[in-house]
Amino acid sequence: MSHTAHIPSHRKPRRSASKLAVRAGVAGGVLSTLAMAGTASASPSEPVAETTLEMPVLNLDLAAEVASAVTTAAENTRSAAVEGELNAQEESALSGAAAEAKQxxxxxxxxxxxxxxxxxxxxxxxxxxxxxxxxxxxxxxxxSGSGSTSGSQQGVGTVTAPATGSAAAIVNFARAQVGKAYVMGGTGPSSFDCSGLVQAAYRQAGISLPRMSQAQSSSGTSVSLSALQPGDILYWGSRGSAYHVAIYVGGGKFVGAQNPSTGIVERSLSYDKPTGAVRVL
CATH class of the missing domain: 1.20.5 (Single alpha-helices involved in coiled-coils or other helix-helix interfaces)
Structure with missing residues (x-):
């Protein structure tokens, strides 16, 4: 035989603890029976009776118990997962409602x-x-109270000569619009806003002006309110950032598209004194 050949082991396989316990119980029962039989045989006066021993029945249904435990654990786990998901959804809904309320x-x-x-x-x-x-x-x-007016002095709205040429065209057009409606953004012919009216009037004289009052108040050169001439542009607010404009028409009056309630009107400078004026002609 080769020295590398497999030699069968003579060691007996180990028995499980439960099998050993069963065998021990059986052996104990057998020994007890033998002892009782020996005692009976030692007495010749008593007849030997045949005795039948009942072996204990062991119920070791471990697989069923394990399966039941696993099922219970799985059910508990599933219940916990469902409850956790419900709690998460509730917290999410509360957070969303709070965020919407804040917004x-x-x-x-x-x-x-x-x-x-x-x-x-x-x-x-x-x-x-x-x-x-x-x-x-x-x-x-x-x-008016000073009484110091003379032909050489010019008060507010006093002019040295009536409107002629381009100034007359501007003034005549402005006065022709009196009574028409004021509409924000209006440029004619049936309605105007303040800068739309000024732009349209100067167009009659062949002069192109910017659309907005802020830019119109920066056009031409500044003139004193005491030296106004027909056709000058009056403005309210600061030059370059005026919020309202109108046209001086002479005689201490101006024509302007005031607001939606009054429309286009001719008023005295004392009605609403302008901040300044510019001359484009």
Missing amino acids: AKEAAQKKADEEKKAKEEADRKAEAERASRTAARNSLQNT
Whole structure:
């Protein structure tokens, strides 16, 4: 035989603890029976009776118990997973509702701030207009009270000569629009806004002006309100950032598209004294 050949092992396989316990119980029962039989054979006066021993029945249904335990654990795990998912969905819904409420609050606050800012701006403009009218009235009263007017002196709205040429074309067109409607963005022929009227009037004289009042107040050269001539552009606000313009038509009056309630009107300078004037002609 080769020295590398497999030699069968004479060691017996180990038995499980449960099998050993069963065998021990059986052996114990057999030994007890033999002992009782020996005792009986030692007494000749008593007949030997045949005894039948019942072996204990072992119920080791471990597979069923394990399967039941696994099923219970699986059910508990599934229940916990479902509950966790429901909790997560509830938390997500609450977070979403809170975020939407916050956005709605921020939007409402922003709108309120914008409305407040617009109202403050409108109030500021109205106050500026009232202050200008008050100053104009005071100036007119002071001028009238002084009594120092002469042919060589020029008060507000005084001109040295009537409108002629291009100035006459501008003035005549402006006066022809009196009574028409004021419409924001209007450029004629049935309605105008303030800068639309000035632009259209100067177009009659072949002069092209910018569309907006801010740019119109920067056109030409600045002139004093005490030296106005027909056709000069009057403006309210700062030069280059005026918020209203009109046309001086002579005799201390102007024509302008004032607002939606009055439309295009001819008014005295004392009605609403302008801030300044420019001469383009």
